[in-house]
Amino acid sequence: MHYQTASWGNYVAASRNNGMVGVGVDPLERIERLASENAVVIFSISSCCMCHAIKRLFCGMGVNPAVHELDEDPLGKDLERALIRLLGTSSVVPVVFIGGKLVGTMDRVMACHINGTLVPLLKEAGALWL
Amino acid sequence: MGSQRIIGGGLGLSEAGPSTHHHHHVPSYGVLHGINSANPSTLINEGHAFNFGELEEAIVLQGVKARNDEGKAPLFTTAPRPAATLEMFPSWPIRFHQTSRGGSKSGGESTDSALSTKTEPPLEAESPMSKKATTPSSLDHQHHLQHDHHDASRIVGPSSSSQNQSQAKSPHEKRKGAGSTSEKPLDAKAYVQQLESSRLKLTQLEQDLQRARSQGLFMDCGGVGGNLSSGGAMFDMEYGRWLEEEQRLMGELRNGVQAAVSEGEMRGIVDGYLSHYDELFRLKSVAAKSDVFHLINGMWTSQAERCFLWIGGFKPSDLITMLIQQLEPLAEQQIMGMYGLRHSSQQAEDALSQGLDQLQQSLVDTIAGGPIVDGVQQMVVAMGKLANLEGFVRQADNLRQQTLHQLCRLLTVRQAARCFIVIGEYYGRLRALSSLWASRPRETLMSDDNSCQTTTDLQMVHPSHHQNHFPSF
Secondary structure (H helix, E strand, C coil): CCCCCCHHHHHHHHHHHHHHHHHCCCHHHHHHHHHHHCEEEEEECCCCCCHHHHHHHHHHCCCCCCEEEEHHCCCCHHHHHHHHHHHHCCCCCCEECCCCEECCCHHHHHHHCCCHHHHHHHHHHHHCCC | CCCCCCHHHHHHCCCCCCCCCCCCHEEEHHHHHHHCCHHHHHHHHHCCCCCHHHHHHHHHHHCCCCCCCHHHHHHHHCCCCCCCCCCCCCCCCCCCCCCHHHHHHHHHHHHHHHHHHHHHHHHHHHHCCCCCCCCCCCHHHHCCCCHHHHHHHHHCCCCCHHHHHHHCCCCCCCCCCCCCHHHHHHHHHHHHHHHHHHHHHHHHHHHHHHHHHHHHCCCCCCCCCCCCHHHHHHHHHHHHHHHHHHHHHHHHHHHHHHHHCCCHHHHHHHHHHHHHHHHHHHHHHHHHHCCCCHCCCCCCHHHHHHHHHCCCCCHHHHHHHHHHHHHCCCHHHHHHHHHHHHHHHHHHHHHHHHHHHHHHHHHHHHCCCCCCCCCCHHHHHHHHCCHHHHHHHHHHHHHHHHHHHHCCCCCHHHHHHHHHHHHHHHHHHHHHHHHHHHHCCCCHHHHHHHHCCCCCCCCCCCHHHHHHHHHHH
């Protein structure tokens, strides 16, 4: 899977007319906004063990990610639905954004780590100094 | 001939044995022990030391009904009777001569009455040796015994006799005796011994099978085993096929390395091996959906592999550690790359392990329940948490797959070929070690009645495909 901001922008544009307007904030926009607030952003669910694993992975690398627990967010359900639409899979958490760009779910993150592209990405985003 | 029949005296065999049939195994075995432990040397040395008496006594003990009173004559002329299963002594050879009357008669002869009455002549003839007398008789019996001796010396039975002779551990095989016609009682005894030894062999095989299965030796019979779900059984079958194909690819790799094929060709072989592993991970992901526990508990692997199992498979960092040693010499850059790969792999493994620990903790909390325990709800929640296991196995396999691919990227084609050869041989040796371990002779099996003589047989029980891995030595 190949995530780029451009395609993401299409999603944002497409969903702008969706029903979330009533709440005043489009969930994808919100996601976008949240993702750019920190170098590493993880959308998670507090009871999810895979989310726990990914948090441990980043902490083990010395990264301090910003974690948004969807189940602790009043609009979490909307965000979750938006993420599902974005990613195309139903098991959507944990989702990782690095430097505002979508990296993906657990297997994508692990693949990046193993093939050595994760650390440069983190350094580029300013999450790691080595 | 004064050999002391311990049996005759002490065991009270004169009474008919248990009235039931082949389930009273122990008494006969006890008798057998008694017989076997009694002066085997004297029994051998005796020119006529054919332990008919002992045999007869045991037969009587075993299931012979109280038909001792029946005359001997009717015995030899009666039509075949339904065979009562007697527990004979498996280790005793068939010492009976197959009579001209053929097997059918001997089949029929194996009746209680037949045997009981047959006990008489030998007993009588060896009167000094036997303290037991069912129906005392005259020299007539002695005469018969002479015949019996001779017959015993010409042990030619049907296939059963050879089968029993192969089992024979007893020293009672030496026979000398004058030739004479065979007697009907011998057919029955031969047949009975044949039945008994076959039955025992069957029991032993069943036990071996059970043992092998419990040890998790892979059965390539399609998972015909009580505990395997269909998903697990299907995966086992596919894994067996995968292993066979892997051996073939290993052969290709070795040929490629030795024959120094072109780089392009070698690249093709290496890619083929890599995609074979991709196929394995695909199979595992399918199996994880249907039976994740089967993958996690590792019953599809060999014992040694299972010992080192990490979330349903090998631990990538351990593999890389082994490879760094085995693949020397490597260029500096490659060594750095390998160490980096190992480091990343370790971090990912730690993360997954911690996630799994949290899953377990969460599950424990759910199952243990709290002050407000709603059974159904509790189970529903627990089931939901268990479903996460599949995700962990998938991620672990993903990690393994990525590690293997990265290895290929780090190494040159020839190094990658060597690397895969090392990996294949390593796991092949682990599997072979498991087979050897499972079949090592164990003296402690004495406690198991039927298996103390069959320890060597146990070594023969190997799933055939494990043999594939020995050539790698």
